[in-house]
């Protein structure tokens with residue numbers, strides 16, 4: 652092995668760090684300076700009203716756009732230090748939309764997740780197919796392999812997208828509205844699945860989720876970043892940020908907090 656080759660990631664570094672980050676689109680500041688650090692085993696949820704900047708922030712954390720101010724690091728190093736394929740094995744993004752311009756089978760679509768892992772010639776082997784099949788099974792889509800993705804329902808297509816990300820098998824999951832199109836059962840199943848993966852001992856995984864449901868955020872998040880849509884950011888542990896007054900201000904609608912079975916529930920007035 653070439654001794655000069657950089658070893659990624661840095662030992663014991665947090666999965667994800669943002670230092671003194673601030674984001675601007677056009678003339679508008681989406682968020683003022685804040686910092687975050689996500690360790691293995693943790694889940695961070697991004698909350699805020701429409702247009703507040705959640706997707707822009709997630710894409711910045713994914714390395715798809717430069718921060719206006721500050722720095723993002725994964726595994727202890729800025730994206731510029733990561734070769735693209737190694738970064739794709741470390742972090743994976745579930746995008747908000749899944750465009751399907753061409754006909755393709757569900758299995759072919761899910762196998763796209765293996766690309767960062769393939770050898771020089773880019774052929775998928777039996778092991779890659781087995782990983783893809785296991786991912787489809789874990790989202791309840793065993794038996795859908797040969798279906799054309801263009802014929803799927805919205806919820807089925809979303810679960811194919813989740814299976815594609817599982818097939819990619821990154822350590823850091825970045826999920827933009829992963830519950831889009833999912834019914835209640837599949838919403839909980841998807842969040843439980845990612846929680847299990849993140850909490851698995853020794854796996855070194857973590858997750859960042861954009862959610863619209865405050866109660867699901869209260870149930871699954873360790874940390875919350877709440878964008879108020881006016882450039883304000885509240886970042887911290889779940890119980891520090893999930894306060895009725897802060898949420899009411901950010902969403903522009905009064906909310907009340909109720910304790911039920913040891914769990915905080917937020918109800919709109």
Ligand SMILES: Nc1ncnc2c1ncn2[C@@H]1O[C@H](COP(=O)(O)OP(=O)(O)OP(=O)(O)O)[C@@H](O)[C@H]1O
Nearest residue numbers: 676677681699700701702703704705706707708861
């Ligand atoms: N290239 C751009 N030029 C101008 N404005 C932009 C650009 N990209 C994003 N925006 C604006 O930045 C704001 C934040 O967008 P973003 O998609 O990050 O919001 P969001 O919180 O994810 O919203 P939603 O909950 O509706 O999905 C929006 O008002 C959007 O119109």
